[in-house]
Amino acid sequence: MTEPKKLILNLFEMNTVSHITHGLWTLPGNNRHRFNDISYWLELAQILEHGGFDGIFLADVVGAYDVFRGGPETAIREGLQIPSNDPLLVIPAMAAVTERLGFGVTFSTSYEPPFAFARRMSTLDHLTHGRVGWNIVTSYLPNAARNFGLAEEIPHDRRYAIADEFLDVVYKLWEGSWDDGAVIADAAGKTYTDPSKVRYIDHVGENFRVAGPHLSQPSPQRTPVLYQATGSPAGIAFAGRHAELVFTGGRTTADFVQNAERMTDAAARHGRTADDLKFIVQAGVVVGRTEEEASDKWRTYREQSSLDGILAHSGFPFDPTVFPRETLVRDALAQAGIPEKAVPTAAPDTTIGQLIDGIAGGREGRFFVAGTPRVVADEIERWLDEDGIDGINLRQYHSFDTARDFAELVVPELRARGRLLEGGPTLRERLFGRGPRLPENHIATRYRGGANLTVPVPPLFG
């Protein structure tokens, strides 16, 4: 009999008050306001480690949400990703109190050059003994661009072209600049590192010039595990070349399967196989000891949810809350001076009330379940076996109840069904069941041993 497919289990987090479940920080007992305090991260990491989670995944943005209502006030009032702190800096604290929890962390390729970031990630990979992953993003907030000296965002596909070169630089540093065994720490010979095994990378490209050598010696994984979230053609081409875990989704099973196929095809174009790519979806799970307990919790969460937060997060182009519910969307858009095509999600002949109800109620999507541990585990097995996902990023409605409930009620059920991963010690070994380093068919490995450092990679597209 073949082994059942195992679930990659991550908690979705952000070093902020309100990440994606807006309004819920106000729930009794919610710890979200403690995110500035190191004790928050220590407590959370221990819950996850002992609760059977594989990783914590930290989102990040480098600007404020200031499109909705023409300014950042709504986001600021809501605690919507502002205030927010640097995600990298909480990782060593969590690593110190755990042994196998993985850390996926978001960093943007659009604004800060690659050399210092490569060093920071190598440092983290050393300090965690090989438990870090990088969520590669190109950033999407107009305000982020203005924080880094640009008048406006770099166009979408151009951001991916820059990201592709950014990756080329960090691969040279992580994989090519130092050989294994370079550090010999030979006290008698007075040689810490053998200089013949360390080299410049001399990268000269369209966007970056980096001499090297890399300042960190090789870490357990060298290149951190590579994550990416995308759906666009440029992003899929990028994922095909680089990503090991892709966040994707879909409103139906067929949608998800089609998205996954596109990614797998893109990976095949780079000589990679279906085993080299895993798919993670964001999932909502509300579990109770009884159906009633689960539905009570879910009702409370929904009642407390903030429409303003949702609208500001999506950068909604007009404010539907100022119109009477029975107003037609078409009339509201006309009054707000917004062309109908600017709001593709709002059918012009529906009412503002219908629009608002859809926005407030329609966010949970395909990968959501509320119920007893058995119902939840059945549904997760369906996601694994019928949709074909490899893992979830668990959305938090309440910190720490969401993680604790999942750990106490769902994890034992999944474990009994043989659905949880084991192994490690590095994150890559745990997720892929093979070595700590990238496999030979990944483009980054072309630089091993200092090969190909000045041979350009073919452009990703165009």
Ligand SMILES: Cc1cc2nc3c(=O)[nH]c(=O)nc-3n(C[C@H](O)[C@H](O)[C@H](O)COP(=O)(O)O)c2cc1C
């Ligand atoms: C689960 C998930 C998590 C994401 N986390 C972040 C994040 O932390 N920071 C960020 O700038 N973008 C984040 N994004 C947005 C993606 O980086 C990307 O902009 C989005 O998926 C659109 O990609 P595309 O333009 O290639 O289709 C996330 C997307 C998803 C689906």
